[in-house]
Structure formats: C-alpha cells, structure tokens
Amino acid sequence: MNRDQLTADVMARLRETEAILDGHFILTSGKHSNRYIQCAKLLSHTGHAGWAGATLAEAMPDFNLVVSPAMGGIIIGHEVAKAKGTPFFFTERVEGKMTLRRGFSLPTGAKVAVVEDVVTSGGSLVEVVELLQGAGVEVTATASIVDRSGGRRPDFGAPFTSLIELDVQVWDPSDCPLCADGSEAVKPGSRGLK
C-alpha cells in the first residue's frame, strides 16, 4: 500500500468510527477548531485497533519493547507490541514528571519503540524518549497513529512513523473565521450517547 492509499484507508476508518469530525468546535483549551480528532473512538473498535497496531509495527524500524505514555498511547502501544510479539510498558505522570512505575524494569539490550495515539506538539513523546535515554536505554523508533503537528514536531532522536498526517486549524475565539461567518461552535461529544 502506498502513502496515498494508506491515507485514504486510515481516513475512511477515522470517519466510519467518528474519530474525526469536521465542523466548528470548542476545544478543551477554549480555542476553536475546524476539526476534532478523538483516536479513542477509532480504538474502541478492536478490529481497527489491531489493524492500526499491525500496520504501524510493519512500517517501523526494529524494536524489542514498546513504551507508551498514559493514557492516549496505551491502547495503540499495546497493539503495536502485540503485532510484533514484544512486551509493552507504559509511563505515567507523577507530580507532573513522566515516570515508569508498576514494577516495569527496562531490560539490558532493550531497543525501544515509543508509541503515541496523536502527535500535536510531540511533548509527551519527547518526555518518554528522554526518560528512556536517561535510563541508558536505546530508542530505535517513534510512532503515532495521527501526526497533526503540521511538520512542526520536534526531532525525537529516532525515526518517526505515522499512519496519517492531518491538518487541523485552531484559532482564538476572537480570531475564528467560522465565528465570523456566523456559525456557532459546539463542544465535540456534546450530543452524548447514541
């Protein structure tokens, strides 16, 4: 599958599961946006989650352990690890600092893939890479389902793989062109359970 076919396939899965919505949204930050992405909606379908994990794993450089930041990275990280047959650990924040807890101990010779659901600024992914490198472990791959960084993601220090790149416009409410056109912004998910 080439990149265009992959993009079309991933977009169809995101739309089918309502993981991507186009419209006029109020984000949790208070900013307005033309697009809302919620990967948890895609991953709630275990078939799509398995497919996404296997497709990422196949495209990534070699690794023998996956580590993901909680919460967003847990499901897709687990699916990537399962597809490759490796263990899976996750990190979590303790008083704001990214930490490996729960008895997860990094084996000698680990070649780690760090996997996220969505990369926006890439901040969480960088924190996990730094945590691992600080522990003397080699990071050989980084990945996410969605890259919505618009090319502004930082250098993760290891090759980065995504399934799709998505453009998302974000504005302060006072600068929002959709508001200027007279449309009303809605909170995504406010329609509730269907």
Ligand SMILES: [Zn+2]
């Ligand atoms: Zn607006």
